[in-house]
Amino acid sequence: MKHLSKHILLLGAALLAIALPSCTKLNQNLYSVVSQNEFWQTPAEIAAGVAPAYVQLTNIAWGNDNVFPMEEGSSDEFIVPTRGNDWSDAGHWDALWKHTWAPTGNFLDPAWQDIFNGISKCNFILTTVNGLSPAPATLSSIDAEVRTLRAYYYFYAMDLFGNVPLVGSGKINPDSLTNSPRAQVFSFIESELLASLPQLSSTVNNTTYGLVTKYFSYALLARMYLNAQVYTGTARWADCITYCDSVLQGPYKLMPDYFDNFSPTNGSTSTENIFAVPFDNTNIQGNNWELNTLHYQSQGTFGLTTSPYNGFCTAAVFYNNFDTTSTYTQSGGNTYRTFNDMRSGQYLVGQQFTTPYPYPPYQNVLYASSNTALESVDQQTGLLLAFNPNMTTFSSGDGTFRLAGVRNIKYFPQSGTAGNQSNDIILFRLSDVMLMKAEAELRAGTVTDALSLVNQVRTRAYSGSTAHNWTPAQLTLDNILAERGRELAWEMVRREDLIRYEVASGTPYYSAARVPDKSADVMDGHLYIYPIPSLEITQNPLLTQNPGY
Numbered sequence: 222m223k224h225l226s227k228h229i230l231l232l233g234a235a236l237l238a239i240a241l242p243s244c245t246k247l248n249q250n251l252y253s254v255v256s257q258n259e260f261w262q263t264p265a266e267i268a269a270g271v272a273p274a275y276v277q278l279t280n281i282a283w284g285n286d287n288v289f290p291m292e293e294g295s296s297d298e299f300i301v302p303t304r305g306n307d308w309s310d311a312g313h314w315d316a317l318w319k320h321t322w323a324p325t326g327n328f329l330d331p332a333w334q335d336i337f338n339g340i341s342k343c344n345f346i347l348t349t350v351n352g353l354s355p356a357p358a359t360l361s362s363i364d365a366e367v368r369t370l371r372a373y374y375y376f377y378a379m380d381l382f383g384n385v386p387l388v389g390s391g392k393i394n395p396d397s398l399t400n401s402p403r404a405q406v407f408s409f410i411e412s413e414l415l416a417s418l419p420q421l422s423s424t425v426n427n428t429t430y431g432l433v434t435k436y437f438s439y440a441l442l443a444r445m446y447l448n449a450q451v452y453t454g455t456a457r458w459a460d461c462i463t464y465c466d467s468v469l470q471g472p473y474k475l476m477p478d479y480f481d482n483f484s485p486t487n488g489s490t491s492t493e494n495i496f497a498v499p500f501d502n503t504n505i506q507g508n509n510w511e512l513n514t515l516h517y518q519s520q521g522t523f524g525l526t527t528s529p530y531n532g533f534c535t536a537a538v539f540y541n542n543f544d545t546t547s548t549y550t551q552s553g554g555n556t557y558r559t560f561n562d563m564r565s566g567q568y569l570v571g572q573q574f575t576t577p578y579p580y581p582p583y584q585n586v587l588y589a590s591s592n593t594a595l596e597s598v599d600q601q602t603g604l605l606l607a608f609n610p611n612m613t614t615f616s617s618g619d620g621t622f623r624l625a626g627v628r629n630i631k632y633f634p635q636s637g638t639a640g641n642q643s644n645d646i647i648l649f650r651l652s653d654v655m656l657m658k659a660e661a662e663l664r665a666g667t668v669t670d671a672l673s674l675v676n677q678v679r680t681r682a683y684s685g686s687t688a689h690n691w692t693p694a695q696l697t698l699d700n701i702l703a704e705r706g707r708e709l710a711w712e713m714v715r716r717e718d719l720i721r722y723e724v725a726s727g728t729p730y731y732s733a734a735r736v737p738d739k740s741a742d743v744m745d746g747h748l749y750i751y752p753i754p755s756l757e758i759t760q761n762p763l764l765t766q767n768p769g770y
Contacts (some may be wrong), residue, residue, distance in 0.1 A: 524636030534626025
């Protein structure tokens with residue numbers, strides 16, 4: 222059920238319209254203390270009061286011009302090629318894929334604004350609630366919840382931009398608002414999470430779905446420590462293992478079907494999802510996953526009420542990580558395909574058909590038919606609608622290029638919608654934590670249950686079969702990276718993974734040349750973080766541009 226989180230987000234949207242000052246530029250006095258009142262006394266009032274801090278997560282979790290493409294589009298798993306005049310967008314997608322971005326890039330300021338608006342909302346709430354008299358009886362838990370959310374926003378600021386301002390609650394002196402070093406930001410996030418942990422709820426049920434709990438904080442700490450060498454220069458594998466264990470000792474279990482974690486009705490029915498951002502076709506709109514990835518003529522196949530945009534896709538350089546071996550069955554002149562590794566079903570590949578696409582999308586997928594009338598056709602070119610992962614160039618006006626790249630349907634398209642899917646977007650998931658621990662153990666040289674953890678993930682992927690489990694010899698760092706790619710595609714972790722592997726080994730996982738059209742990066746590491754947006758430096762000249770830009 223999504224009712225609690227939906228209610229909170231709707232309250233938050235309403236409160237934002239009346240309660241918060243303008244807070245889009247960091248050199249302004251952003252915050253004021255509201256008049257003392259008795260609002261923060263009942264559970265419903267407290268939920269409404271903290272709601273604005275959660276609302277901003279809808280922009281973090283999904284969007285085509287902010288955090289999501291910056292995390293995905295610079296990695297090998299996500300590409301938005303220019304198809305004729307479609308998706309040229311002043312070269313911004315090209316710059317993401319090729320790592321040629323500049324401080325004036327289109328995505329930079331929207332992402333910065335989304336992140337720091339979230340921080341500003343948290344700060345406003347903290348200033349408000351701590352200025353009330355009498356103080357709410359649950360002030361310590363309110364503070365812990367909002368400080369933890371603020372730390373999460375800061376995690377993205379640190380991950381994407383590195384050296385960013387640390388803006389605490391209370392009034393700001395704009396004359397002192399400068400960048401803090403990335404390692405200092407890491408320490409701030411860490412201290413906020415650890416200080417808040419004792420006051421967070423450990424309850425996992427419908428009442429805490431979509432809300433910060435101890436397990437959210439454990440998962441965030443584990444991810445930070447996994448990448449600590451990138452952020453601070455010092456590896457902290459043992460700390461990563463500790464907080465992975467804190468999650469693994471909780472109530473979470475792998476779902477039998479991988480795709481039920483992401484379906485339009487996922488909600489709190491998933492036993493695997495640690496933290497999700499609720500979306501709803503009617504009440505919490507903004508999840509337009511289906512429109513951005515699907516081809517125009519996929520509208521009928523998925524029962525959509527508008528034509529998709531033929532944009533987001535994946536090229537062979539990443540898709541080739543997947544095991545696409547399948548079992549085929551025949552019926553009435555049709556050939557149906559069932560992928561052995563269910564995760565391979567998240568991509569549309571090969572000839573597409575006009576018949577409704579099955580759910581789950583790895584079972585009984587129409588692969589070929591003697592009835593050619595069922596074959597989908599690209600209406601503009603007349604070409605058969607067949608998606609091909611092989612992409613040799615980033616930009617082309619050739620008709621076949623409209624079909625280049627496989628399309629991701631992990632968040633399965635919701636029939637009867639024109640975008641605004643009801644699939645909740647997952648930010649932390651149990652299988653991610655399991656694979657984090659396996660990698661950290663291998664890197665720390667203290668392997669205990671790494672093989673078991675990976676094989677649990679693989680057994681689920683192969684529908685309960687252990688035939689594809691790894692042997693001890695197969696438990697290697699490169700194999701774990703490939704497994705994370707298969708398991709966590711398009712979940713905003715691939716960029717972190719590639720940079721972490723590169724920093725830890727010196728091998729250019731992230732910086733290397735790749736097909737199509739990406740040259741090797743300059744190996745000075747400056748592209749591990751994005752530039753501070755020029756607009757922000759113009760607004761606040763005290764901000765210093767990141768090295769290399």
